[in-house]
Amino acid sequence: MTTTIFIDGGAGTTGLEIRERLADRPGLALLTLPEERRKDASARREALNDADIVVLCLPDDAAREAVSLIDNPRTRVIDASTAHRTAPGWVYGFPELSGRQRVAEATRVSNPGCYSTGFIALVAPLVRAGFIPHDWPLTCNAVSGYSGGGKAMIADYESAGAAAPAWSTYALGLGHKHVPEMRAHCGLTYPPLFVPAVVDTLRGMIVEVPLMLGAMPGTHVPATLRATLKDFYAGSPVVRVIDAYDPATLAVERLANTDRLDLFVFGSADGQQARLVAALDNLGKGAAGAAVQSLNLMAGLPEADGLRL
Template sequence: MSIPRIFIDGDQGTTGLQIHARLQARHDLELVTLAPDRRKDERLRAQALNDCDIAILCLPDEAARQALSLLRNPDVRIIDASSAHRTHPGWAYGFPEMSADQPRLIAQASRVTNPGCYPTGAIALLHPLVGAGLMPADYPLDIHAMSGYSGGGRAAVQAHEAEPAARPPAFQVYGLGLAHKHVPEIQRYAGLSLPPVFVPAYGSYRQGIVLTIALHQRLLPPAADAQALHACLARHYAGAAHVRVLPLAESSALERLDPQRLNGTNDMELAVFANPSRGQVLLTAVFDNLGKGAAGAAVQNLALMLGRR
């Protein structure tokens, strides 16, 4: 049996570098790369794309679409780490823990779209609850999330790691037009009938995400208290290798969340916090935006497509 050939198109970007680092020591696959002076040669890129078994696109959206136009070999399978195809029909959504059937769908797909970093946390929290009827599909959701500056790509990394006088502010809220490109993805895969309000931010640290969703008990079904929400999430992710739901006793002892706690891993921790006297619940997700939010997810999907766990 031949060793699978994997081509990372865009292996010098933030996500591409991380994927390359995770795969370069592997002996069970062949990693195809182009020399720095040849990466923009369309003929050589097309050759690499058509000669591989699986191509991982780590490109801006338009460049990812352009890469697909170069494909002539119908046997080449694609993992797209951009947001170009996340809500397109015919593409498997690359969040294996989203449903019991998702690993099989990814494993059999010829086209897999990697989830966005922020949507990974939001969908992980919301999809099981909406599906179980514990949260109305039309709940007026506000989602707040902070990522390390690497979430802004190579340009943001360079800006934040420049001389101190030239660095951006320590904390920046963006997406103030309330039309962030992740909103349709969150709405679709969380099963929402209305788009949520999504407010993202960057902090002055390199990587790691804390995402929070605040809920009012009075707007939930009567049985949907914190214990029921937690039990639903715990059931959904029971046995999952990369998603852990903190026990209520463990989360109730916490006073703060560290967005960098899971950096360098492909893991995500979900938690439920509550103040019953005020009728308030807080759902949280912590994970590495370059791990479960990007490169780690791509490598996990690659394993499924290669028939490995």
């Protein structure tokens, strides 16, 4: 049985990455529109309704419009935009967290944001286990390669050459679009204080959550947090909790060009402080790799097929 796939917005950065992971795979057939009809409303509507699974790589409003154009109960959707990440009726496309069976059976799947993936992977299991209180005031510091800004930012950085900024912070208005899903899918009372930045490398990401363990209720040691994460992700082909590591090698490009997610717990010698750290590729597990992982489950295929592991 062949599953037909239509990528709406397939000419964008994420869409192209997804297409690479699906190319020439048995059991999958990609529906494509000729360039001159790519933005034709009637052609898009036809493709959206002909496909078994649609992957939306569109701005939020365009993604909502695309969903409204689907007029049959058969077509299933993976939305890579922010539009549906906390929407009722949508399954969050993080199989390790939401459950593989839920994703496999879903008709509507929202693909996680890149920063959100790192934060939620670290925090949600520890909240569920009771190590982080739901109402604890969390902060999150993160850096991403400039490909996270799409074609426009890629062009800006690459045209600037040596004049490109080495590091730039942003979202100083404290309203980053990933914060609602970070809060919702970790079950937090308060939104985390999120501090994102862009660095002068094409791809890669580090997401960090510092914890003042000595000020938190209960007695928690870094080794316990690491063991909890390790148990939670046991058997995952994508997520690894790293035991032995050299902190000096934890560069933002650590997992560039892969679909893996590496998690770390660093602790102070007295156990009073910890740094939870996630390393991923913002275009891999942070975007295209996550979409393909969910698509595999929805199509009844092995979870890791086509992924760069």
